[in-house]
Amino acid sequence: MSAIRILAICVFRHGSKVLVAQGFDAVKEESFLRPLGGAVEFGELAADALRREIREELAAEIAEVVQIGVLENIFTYRGQPGHEIVLVFDARFVDQEFYQKDSLAIHEEDIWDGPARWVDLNDDLPFDLYPDGLAALLRNAA
Numbered sequence: 001m002s003a004i005r006i007l008a009i010c011v012f013r014h015g016s017k018v019l020v021a022q023g024f025d026a027v028k029e030e031s032f033l034r035p036l037g038g039a040v041e042f043g044e045l046a047a048d049a050l051r052r053e054i055r056e057e058l059a060a061e062i063a064e065v066v067q068i069g070v071l072e073n074i075f076t077y078r079g080q081p082g083h084e085i086v087l088v089f090d091a092r093f094v095d096q097e098f099y100q101k102d103s104l105a106i107h108e109e110d111i112w113d114g115p116a117r118w119v120d121l122n123d124d125l126p127f128d129l130y131p132d133g134l135a136a137l138l139r140n141a142a
Contacts, residue, residue, distance in 0.1 A: 005084045008050040009037030009131075010062070010091050011138060014099045017118040018138070021057075021106060022127065024113045027079040031127045035134070036106075036116060037089075046087045054091075057106050058116065061094040068141045073131035086131045090141070 012019040012035070020033040038053040040046050047065045054062050071086040098104060103115040119125055121138060129135050 006040040007084050007086045008046040009035040010089045011035050016122045017120050021112040021116045032130050033127050034130045062091040065091040069137045071131050071133045
């Protein structure tokens with residue numbers, strides 16, 4: 001049985017740059033970009049899920065977590081249909097050194113294709129930014 005997943009993702013900003021991870025869909029042979037985060041577990045607040053996911057993915061602590069929007073995402077990934085409600089947050093890293101690095105190692109390599117890196121939203125992105133509607137949300141929330 002298919003279910004709608006609830007995700008919490010974080011848009012870390014550094015000037016006009018945002019932190020994204022690169023994924024790859026082998027069925028579509030398509031690379032894509034997405035901010036870090038993950039599924040909200042039953043009984044868990046979305047902001048707490050986001051803190052947990054960032055700890056798991058980057059071994060980092062975050063502060064000033066603020067929800068900036070909600071996106072509904074219906075998609076196909078690895079040949080399977082998906083449906084997500086994506087809670088989009090803004091936050092900052094407690095350790096300011098994260099902003100000085102070009103890329104950050106992700107501790108869940110099985111999900112992502114390489115480290116997280118800063119991309120400039122004013123430039124042409126090398127791959128599509130997901131979930132759909134995120135770029136417009138970021139432009140409106142700036």
